[in-house]
Amino acid sequence: xxxxxxxxxxxxxxxxxxxxxxxxxxxxxxxxxxxxxxxxxxxxxxxxxxxxxxxxxxxxxxxxxxxxxxxxxxxxxxxxxxxxxxxxxxxxxxxxxxxxxxxxxxxxxxxxxxxxxxxxxxxxxxxxxxxxxxxxxxxxxxxxxxxxxxxxxxxxxxxxxxxxxxxxxxxxxxxxxxxxxxxxxxxxxxxxxxxxxxxxxxxxxxxxxxxxxxxxxxxxxxxxxxxxxxxxxxxxxxxxxxxxxxxxxxxxxxxxxxxxxxxxxxxxxxxxxxxxxxxxxxxxxxxxxxxxxxxxxxxxxxxxxxxxxxxxxxxxxxxxxxxxxxxxxxxxxxxxxxxxxxxxxxxxxxxxxxxxxxxxxxxxxxxxxxxxxxxxxxxxxxxxxxxxxxxxxxxxxxxxxxxxxxxxxxxxxxxxxx
Amino acid sequence: xxxxxxxxxxxxxxxxxxxxxxxxxxxxxxxxxxxxxxxxxxxxxxxxxxxxxxxxxxxxxxxxxxxxxxxxxxxxxxxxxxxxxxxxxxxxxxxxxxxxxxxxxxxxxxxxxxxxxxxxxxxxxxxxxxxxxxxxxxxxxxxxxxxxxxxxxxxxxxxxxxxxxxxx
Ligand code: SF4
Numbered sequence: 391x392x393x394x395x396x397x398x399x400x401x402x403x404x405x406x407x408x409x410x411x412x413x414x415x416x417x418x419x420x421x422x423x424x425x426x427x428x429x430x431x432x433x434x435x436x437x438x439x440x441x442x443x444x445x446x447x448x449x450x451x452x453x454x455x456x457x458x459x460x461x462x463x464x465x466x467x468x469x470x471x472x473x474x475x476x477x478x479x480x481x482x483x484x485x486x487x488x489x490x491x492x493x494x495x496x497x498x499x500x501x502x503x504x505x506x507x508x509x510x511x512x513x514x515x516x517x518x519x520x521x522x523x524x525x526x527x528x529x530x531x532x533x534x535x536x537x538x539x540x541x542x543x544x545x546x547x548x549x550x551x552x553x554x555x556x557x558x559x560x561x562x563x564x565x566x567x568x569x570x571x572x573x574x575x576x577x578x579x580x581x582x583x584x585x586x587x588x589x590x591x592x593x594x595x596x597x598x599x600x601x602x603x604x605x606x607x608x609x610x611x612x613x614x615x616x617x618x619x620x621x622x623x624x625x626x627x628x629x630x631x632x633x634x635x636x637x638x639x640x641x642x643x644x645x646x647x648x649x650x651x652x653x654x655x656x657x658x659x660x661x662x663x664x665x666x667x668x669x670x671x672x673x674x675x676x677x678x679x680x681x682x683x684x685x686x687x688x689x690x691x692x693x694x695x696x697x698x699x700x701x702x703x704x705x706x707x708x709x710x711x712x713x714x715x716x717x718x719x720x721x722x723x724x725x726x727x728x729x730x731x732x733x734x735x736x737x738x739x740x741x742x743x744x745x746x747x748x749x750x751x752x753x754x755x756x757x758x759x760x761x762x763x764x765x766x767x768x769x770x771x772x773x774x775x776x777x778x779x780x781x782x783x784x785x786x787x788x789x790x791x792x793x794x795x796x797x798x799x800x801x802x803x804x805x806x807x808x
Numbered sequence: 809x810x811x812x813x814x815x816x817x818x819x820x821x822x823x824x825x826x827x828x829x830x831x832x833x834x835x836x837x838x839x840x841x842x843x844x845x846x847x848x849x850x851x852x853x854x855x856x857x858x859x860x861x862x863x864x865x866x867x868x869x870x871x872x873x874x875x876x877x878x879x880x881x882x883x884x885x886x887x888x889x890x891x892x893x894x895x896x897x898x899x900x901x902x903x904x905x906x907x908x909x910x911x912x913x914x915x916x917x918x919x920x921x922x923x924x925x926x927x928x929x930x931x932x933x934x935x936x937x938x939x940x941x942x943x944x945x946x947x948x949x950x951x952x953x954x955x956x957x958x959x960x961x962x963x964x965x966x967x968x969x970x971x972x973x974x975x976x
Binding site: 413415426427429430434437438439455456461463464466467470507508509510512524525526527528529531532535536538540542574575578579608610664751752753757770772773774775776777778779 | 824826828829832833834836837838839840841852871872875876877878879880881883884898900901902905906909910952954963964965968969973974976
């Protein structure tokens with residue numbers, strides 16, 4: 391019997407051949423926590439009685455959720471992380487570097503790695519062909535101390551992406567549509583594995599967006615094969631050496647296969663307060679918005695900002711709308727400056743923030759007022775997510791976000807190219 | 809797992825109770841002060857919950873309890889508030905794992921058979937929930953052996969400390 395990508399990677403790290411449902415202790419290659427989960431992980435490492443960590447150079451603490459810090463309690467938490475790094479040799483990614491998941495794919499993760507992170511969207515790195523999954527602080531503390539974790543080898547749902555996307559429809563629409571179909575817990579304990587002819591035209595940024603949201607269907611990770619697109623991405627960053635080709639065996643066993651004809655897709659929106667509450671944008675009533683957020687680990691990458699700039703060039707954000715833009719990383723930010731994207735967005739009326747999570751998790755930089763509506767390119771719209779349980783979050787692609795910012799209500803981005 | 813009986817009243821919640829509802833992001837700054845954060849536990853699902861809950865009571869959810877963020881603070885403050893176990897029809901994966909790691913039982917069962925403020929007695933080793941208010945019994949799925957081991961050691965930190973590594 392052939393193997394899925396998940397089974398292949400876990401077999402290599404467990405040191406024996408495994409299959410779905412096996413429970414194994416595996417070596418992990420990259421371990422991370424962020425400023426919301428890191429302080430608890432640090433104190434758990436100490437409670438377990440460890441003064442050293444196993445692989446300091448691939449143990450990373452990201453200061454991104456509340457960066458720069460909006461209040462002293464969080465500044466103190468940041469100090470805990472910096473001190474731990476000093477003592478153990480772990481790496482700190484400090485204020486201004488960007489969102490953990492973006493930095494992981496840019497700098498740390500290689501195809502074939504097992505990656506664990508104290509952040510649910512750690513599944514993003516699955517786009518590079520790594521088995522990457524989110525866990526809690528105590529699991530991550532063990533990861534820091536021992537460079538090991540235990541896990542159940544997941545069964546895999548195969549997503550076969552065919553066709554090419556129509557104008558105005560993007561990777562974000564694929565994953566929103568898919569989550570609507572799978573539902574918020576339809577893939578619990580399972581891995582999603584993407585393949586199909588569509589991958590040939592898909593950028594690596596698109597893959598990151600899709601893998602990022604695998605957890606919104608309950609999945610453990612969202613895997614793409616590591617192919618020439620992956621290799622080119624790594625080579626651009628001087629990391630070609632860490633490339634290896636990874637793909638599922640032709641006779642791998644899947645629990646389910648979902649065929650998607652991407653040429654039939656429409657721009658999609660997730661309505662409040664769950665991600666699987668999806669609808670094509672043209673079936674929405676006219677929804678007025680107060681704030682638009684372009685950014686996050688889902689859609690704060692260069693291609694996303696460039697697309698928004700293409701739409702916003704020479705236009706203005708509608709009056710009464712706040713457009714908040716947060717590049718996902720310093721690399722993204724610099725390239726967006728060099729390409730004139732930041733200038734276009736700023737002239738259109740955007741408030742551009744330092745790389746990081748921005749307003750995504752309701753800590754700072756755009757908390758919503760009572761009854762307000764935000765249209766966001768992030769991955770989650772749960773009640774209270776953006777800091778106020780009495781507000782409403784709709785999720786969409788960067789194109790839908792940018793065009794809606796111009797119109798002042800949730801609008802169909804296909805109008806841009808009509 | 810050791811012979812363990814739990815007794816308390818149920819607090820009923822619906823489907824898709826996210827970690828944002830359990831430990832809201834606006835209290836992000838309290839994450840290093842769990843006792844303070846626990847005063848806001850489940851606040852966005854039931855603003856009065858933290859005031860009403862008593863030691864040993866149960867949080868009873870529907871489908872996909874604990875979806876969303878990996879924040880272990882969510883089950884940690886449920887435990888800190890005195891809750892004896894979390895019951896749901898199904899759990900989100902990371903939350904479920906975090907419950908075991910922090911040492912609070914997370915039990916999968918048909919929670920439609922439990923209403924608000926039912927008196928429950930749970931026998932962890934038998935795998936049975938006795939609903940004393942309705943005079944009924946509900947079975948719950950046994951935990952995987954790995955998790956039973958971690959839970960009976962008192963959580964993952966204690967397990968690792970005791971064994972100087974994994975002993976699963
Ligand atoms: S951008 Fe949002 S979803 Fe992504 S890591 Fe930050 S808070 Fe989490």
